[in-house]
Amino acid sequence: MSKIAELLQSFPMKDDGPSPSLLNGVHFFQETTYIPRKKTVYKPSICIVIQGHKIAYLGSEKFRYDANHYLVVSVAMPMEYETFASPEEPVRGLVIDIDIGQLRDLIGRIDLVTEIGNGGDRSLPRGVGPAVMDEDMLDATTRLVKCLKSVKEAQILGPTLVREVLYRALCGTQAPVLHSLAMYSDTFSQVARVLSSIQNDYAEKLDVEQLAKTAHMSVSAFHRAFKEVTSDSPLQYLKKIRLTKARDFMVQENMKAYLAADKVGYESPSQFSREFKRYFGQSPAELMKEMRAT
Template sequence: MTRVSESQRENRLVELIDFLATGEGLSPSILEGVQFMRSDKYTPPIPIIYEPCIVIVGQGRKIGYLGDQVYTYDPYNYLVLSVPLPFVCETKASPEEPLLAVSIRVDPATLGELLMEMDDDTSMSGTVPRGIYSTPLTGELIDATVRLLECLRSPIDSRILGPQIMREIIYRVLCGEQGGALQAVAARHSRLSQIARVLRRIHTAYQQEMNIEALAGEASMSVSTFHHNFKAVTSVSPLQYLKSIRLHKARMLMVQDGLTASSASGKVGYESASQFSREFKRFFGNSPADEAIKLRALGPASLHSVSNTGN
């Protein structure tokens, strides 16, 4: 394929996202599981949460920081999360060159079906894959994404063709350089899938009291093995992960629902409002009230949390 046709393909990707992304920040598409990102300004590193997804950037750049790892996703590299993860994200964008990106939800059921059809041996080595990675964007993946965006211009096309093209995009990622992480999360008895099960529990029951022994038991692991594997996937300990999810949820309640810090802290499982305020400031760098004011001033782009259950 010639360089001219590659440029045309990349330009078409940008044009379609620009047309379909309806507003600043996150916007939904007419197809469940597909969202758009748009931002016309630089956003400094802030803590966010992404649900399992594939993020393909047509223009601009985002940089994710998790532990000592850096993940760049831009027109040359896409991002994949096989499990829900909180991390720190920086957005490089401007009015002249806004960030334009599309996110496709990763569904474990679809992964399992694809691996069965591929007759793939999902038995994994003893190494536990990370839950996040960025890897070079391929021509096949760009082509599939452009076709997905083309069909999203029509309700009937998106309903009939969209799910199959989403499936193709996930298939392309599975076959890619870092597809092993998606394979592992779909393998029922892999360590990554066991950790993923615990992560889903944390996300649905974060306001409840949890202890490491119970979470390790849910993963069918000893406490020491669970702690080691959990940190390999998420780069943080289970208690740090739970704390970050509670703090993120509280921040969303304050920014989007207008709750006070005291009310939000109780809803996410804190018994002490003063402890909540101390941990919130340590995590986000601002008091709860100051953080809510800052994010409202920054606008929707500051809450770039990609999720299949809302922002």
């Protein structure tokens, strides 16, 4: 077993799922049972699996992340994930939120602009992708996990070590995605700003023309760029965000389905129920029944 895997075992993660760490913006996760493909929204983050493996699905693409590969998510992405775990071989790891201000400051200090600008591929990068867990990234991550065992070290060393992990990610294969996210001038960042707007205003009446205007792009150019980054059309993306938010309200706050539907912007409960079942494979009523049975 690797040193970092041994360190993770020393943290008291009694239940499956995420667990907070001593540092804001960093949390651990553990799973001890196999989880079939499940829909969720990945937030901008660096997802590091130390033990076991997961697979993230985006349309027809899939990304494996494990002890040898971490996942970089630069914008909020509705995706599916599958977790390959058992009590004997649990999945353990950590997620580090991406701080855009810190990312921008790091980019300003290293010569990424020239290096990325010389690339031959002019297509927009996906908003998510795997990168190789090289020796430098593993070393930085190990030191970060170690410092999180102490309140004092987490406060003093933690922010610097998170910054180092972000720097190592900027040295990896997903550097173009992170660079594009942080810069204001290119098409990716224009789409990223719209994605952020949708995350904040998903309950409002939004249409493609309005979103394209926010991105300062024509409707056709915006639609094309949006799909390159997310693999969804703008309205498909908005629907997935609304449905996922509604399910979160129902599961986490025990909110009734019609109230959750209204809270995320649905005017018709019947339309909400149809689209919910089409997306999640079960109706809101079936979800509530399942929750009461557990």
